Amino acid sequence: MNKTYYAVKVQRVDGKTFNFRLPRDLQKAMSDYRKESDDWKSILKGALINIEMAPHRTEVQPPITVAMVRGVFIVDKKFMSTRSQFISNDNWKNVDNVHQLYKYMRHDYSFVNRCEIINDIKYWKTGRFNKLIWLFTLSRTKIHYREIKRTRRK
DSSP, X not given: OOOOEEXXXXXXXXXXXXXXXXXXXXXXXXXXXXXXXXTGGGGTTTOEEEEESSOOOSSSOOOEEEEEEEEEEEESSOOOBOOSOEEOHHHHHXXXXXXXXXXXXXXXXXXXXXXXHHHHHHHHHHSOOOHHHHHHHHHHHHXXXXXXXXXXXX
C-alpha cells in the first residue's frame, strides 16, 4: 500500500502555480483534521504559506517566498515541501497590519529572506509589491540552482 501525503497547489506573486507537499508536522495535523471534518480542504484554502523557491540541497538556504494556497489534495508520492509557517485565509484577511503577519511568517530566516517575505505579504494584502525585490528573489533562485548543479558535479 502506498503512503499518502497531503499537498497544496500554491500561487506565487508572479501568478505561477506549483504543487508542494506539506511538511511532516502539517501532515499529522491535516490527517487529524480530515478525520474530524468533511470540509478538511477548507482549512488551508486561501492561506498564505512559506515556500522555498529552490530545493534545499546546499548549505545555503534557498530564497523563501509567501504563496497563496489555491487547493489542497492527497498524493501518493513525495516532492518538494512547503515550510511550516502559514496563516489561514480568515486570519490574514482580517489583519490590517502587515507587520503582524510578518512577525509570524519571518520565522528564523535570513535578513534577505525576511525582506522577500514582507514584500510578498504586502502583495497579498494590497496587490502591490516591489518588483526590484522580486527580481532579486528570482536572481537568487537562479544562483541557488547553479550552486546545486556545481555541487552535484563534484
